[in-house]
Structures are given as C-alpha cells and as structure tokens.
Amino acid sequence: MNGNPNNFFEFPGCSNKMSYIVNSIKSSNISLTVICLGESRDGANHKSKDLKVDSLENNFFVGTMKYKIFSRLYLYFQIINILLFKVKKTDTIIFYHSYYLIFLFKFFKKIKKFNLIIEVEESYKAAWGKSDAEIYNEIKYLKGADAYIYVNDLLPNIIENTKPYVVCYGAYDIKDYQPLNKSHKQKRIVYAGLIAEKDDSDIYLAVNAMKYLDSSYSLSILGYGSNNAIKKIKQYIVENNLSTNIVYEGFLKGDDYINFLKKCDFAINPRVLSDRLSDYTFPSKVLAYLSVGLPVVSTPIRCIKESKVSGLVSFSESTDPSSFSNAIKKLNLNTNPISTIESLDKAFIVDLKRLLENVAS
Missing domain, CATH: 3.40.50.2000 (Glycogen Phosphorylase B;)
Structure with missing residues (x-):
C-alpha cells in the first residue's frame, strides 16, 4: 500500500x-x-x-x-x-x-x-x-x-x-536479517506497543518487572498512546528510580522501527489480558520481534501457546511482575527464530x- x-x-x-x-x-x-x-x-x-x-x-x-x-x-x-x-x-x-x-x-x-x-x-x-x-x-x-x-x-x-x-x-516477512554484533554491556530489552493509562496494563507490567532485574538489564519502550498516558508512564519511571534502566524512545515505524529492534537483545510481550479475552487476538508485536531474530518473553496467553510459534517464545508462569522477571532471567539468548518465520511465510x-x-x- x-x-x-x-x-x-x-x-x-x-x-x-x-x-x-x-x-x-x-x-x-x-x-x-x-x-x-x-x-x-x-x-x-x-x-x-x-x-x-x-x-x-x-x-x-x-x-x-x-x-x-x-x-x-x-x-x-x-x-x-x-x-x-x-x-x-x-x-x-x-x-x-x-x-x-x-x-x-x-x-x-x-x-x-x-x-x-x-x-x-x-x-x-x-x-x-x-x-x-x-x-x-x-x-x-x-x-x-x-x-x-x-x-x-x-x-x-x-x-x-x-x-x-x-x-x-x-x-x-524477514527484513534483511543479518546477526548483529551487539557490543553493549547491558542486555537490551525492547517493549513495543500501546502505552495505556491504566495501572494494570501491559506497559506497567513491563516497567514493574524491571524492579526485579539488576543493572545488567535495560528496557527501551517504543510506544504510542495519549499525551496523558505517556506523561504518566514517564513520571512513574522517575518516581520508582528506574530512569537509569528504562528509556522511552518514542513511537517509531517503518525502517526506523525495524532497525531499532535489530539493536536489541530480546523483546517482551507482557499481556495482562485474560485467556477469556485474549483468545480473540494475537499480539502483532510478537511477529515483529521474531521476524528480526529476537528471542521473546511473554506472559502465558493461550493464543500464543497454542500456535506454531510457541516453541520460539519463553513464557512466564503468571502475569505477576516477579514471575515475568524470572522468565527474563532464564531466557536463552542463543535461539534463532528466522527459519521458522521463513517457513510460515x-x-x-x-x-x-x-x-x-x-x-x-
């Protein structure tokens, strides 16, 4: 188009x-x-x-x-x-x-x-x-x-x-995949998607999980939402002394979005929606992550667990921030989802x- x-x-x-x-x-x-x-x-x-x-x-x-x-x-x-x-x-x-x-x-x-x-x-x-x-x-x-x-x-x-x-x-579609030599010292996590105002929304689960991770991890937020929602999450990050480990990068799209993902080590899909409601969808960000070769950590939602990419995703035991951070710590960064995505294509x-x-x- x-x-x-x-x-x-x-x-x-x-x-x-x-x-x-x-x-x-x-x-x-x-x-x-x-x-x-x-x-x-x-x-x-x-x-x-x-x-x-x-x-x-x-x-x-x-x-x-x-x-x-x-x-x-x-x-x-x-x-x-x-x-x-x-x-x-x-x-x-x-x-x-x-x-x-x-x-x-x-x-x-x-x-x-x-x-x-x-x-x-x-x-x-x-x-x-x-x-x-x-x-x-x-x-x-x-x-x-x-x-x-x-x-x-x-x-x-x-x-x-x-x-x-x-x-x-x-x-x-695979975007000119080439493994990058990522020289940054921190393990760089990326969250992309909606920034909602509700305290029990996906973005707050991502931010709260960072409270349980040490300084070897950093989180980049690529998100869109209302001005109030963005202002609120920025303020929440500052109030919880997370500014050194979490950065709001703005809303990126197209090649800028893809190129940013390629610089990260892995991605997260912290969905708080219950199976009763998430059975009717599939988080599009998961495919965006996988198509650039990023390992993914997700909450245990059925629409992903019962899919052909479930083997490419690491799941937390629950939607609790502590549980989600534990899944991040256990993630194997040496996985490569590209061949599976090419087969699906x-x-x-x-x-x-x-x-x-x-x-x-």
Whole structure:
C-alpha cells in the first residue's frame, strides 16, 4: 500500500498486516485493488485518490470531509457506491474486520453476491473487555462469509470452521536479517506497543518487572498512546528510580522501527489480558520481534501457546511482575527464530492463493 495521501488516522498493526497480505497475494502474480478506508486526522476536505503502485496493485483512497459526522457519513456513502457500482459478482473482497463497517459489507454481499473473505484480527468487544454477551453478538456478525483469514488457531472453532480459512499471526516477512554484533554491556530489552493509562496494563507490567532485574538489564519502550498516558508512564519511571534502566524512545515505524529492534537483545510481550479475552487476538508485536531474530518473553496467553510459534517464545508462569522477571532471567539468548518465520511465510503464500482460488471457483 502506497503512503497516506489523505492523512488518515493510522493503526500500525492493521497497516502492517494488510500490507503483508497484499504482498503475499502479489507474490502469486495476482492483481488487486486496495480500497483504503479512513477518516482524516487533520479534519480537512480531501478528494479521493487513485494511485497505481505497480503492474499488480492499485490503491484507491476515499475522500474525507471537514467535520467528523459528515466525514463518517461520506465514508459510508463512498463504500455503498463502491459496493453497488464498482464491485462485480465475480469479485472477491478481503475485508479487514472493522466493527462499525462490517454491517455494510454483509448487507451488500446479499445484494451483489460477491465473494467475501473476512480478515479477523481481533474481537473488538473482547479487546475492550466487554461482557460475554457483547462478544457473542460481535462473533455472530462475523459468521456468513465465504472464507476467513484468522489471526490465531483458536478462532476457527469460535467463529466458523466449516468454511475455508487460513491462519496468519502477523507479517512473516524477514527484513534483511543479518546477526548483529551487539557490543553493549547491558542486555537490551525492547517493549513495543500501546502505552495505556491504566495501572494494570501491559506497559506497567513491563516497567514493574524491571524492579526485579539488576543493572545488567535495560528496557527501551517504543510506544504510542495519549499525551496523558505517556506523561504518566514517564513520571512513574522517575518516581520508582528506574530512569537509569528504562528509556522511552518514542513511537517509531517503518525502517526506523525495524532497525531499532535489530539493536536489541530480546523483546517482551507482557499481556495482562485474560485467556477469556485474549483468545480473540494475537499480539502483532510478537511477529515483529521474531521476524528480526529476537528471542521473546511473554506472559502465558493461550493464543500464543497454542500456535506454531510457541516453541520460539519463553513464557512466564503468571502475569505477576516477579514471575515475568524470572522468565527474563532464564531466557536463552542463543535461539534463532528466522527459519521458522521463513517457513510460515512460504506456507501462507501458498495457502492464501489456494483460498482465493477456492472462493472464486
């Protein structure tokens, strides 16, 4: 996918995953159009844009309007126009699950009879910690597609396992992997992801685990969040006398993000979400870590433990900071996950091509 000319709100996990899926389709010499849906961060009017990326890929960016309510309504109008007048019955749409847009795609599938593949990256209701009833209603809405791309191995049995599907945990592409000679004295840990304000969130588990580690360890935080959340975590680090061992590096993306990861010794995935809720997702950061050759320490969440990369991850016994620090101390730094990720990449390209052929036949 080609840039962000209409200045849409960006969600790194979504962009990286869909870019990988698009490139996997193109690896099989299949042409496609990527419809980029979003609302502008600058609250300005932007015309729709049609951009040619290469001989196989075109990108279409929807237009935006000045005020949020009008921009949302204009987004709906453009989607309806595309589904009614641009999409043919023989076309296949891969829809990245969006909670407030799925009803449009399900409704117009009934009218136009196009092939619909839903990419299920998570249950939003589960991610937001909602009730079982609300999660069930969201899952019910996901049923009825022609095929699925699931984010973990648990979801087929939760949503739909009688329709064709493939599983993709994240982007399996290896970024010019070369083992680096890391000369720094400290073992450099990296945490990448959301910085939340809640004291019982992932970032606070990562920071609190550092209280149990000696000065031979350092933690680099690559995160995004609200200004209040970032200010709060910085203050918490200072108040707990952790400033010499923990540094907030800011929010990095693209090559800057990958190059920073390569300089680290290992990465952490401190998830505090219970299995009841994390069964509906897979932490995209884990694949980002593994694809640059980093060993990973994670809390013991089922979506990772019952995956094809479980053997590449070291698990703590619980979500307690002391337990998590013990797992860090026991980590074997001599593991190399690259060959496994390369195998998953090759298998996914083949499986995705087969899925597309199956749906279209």
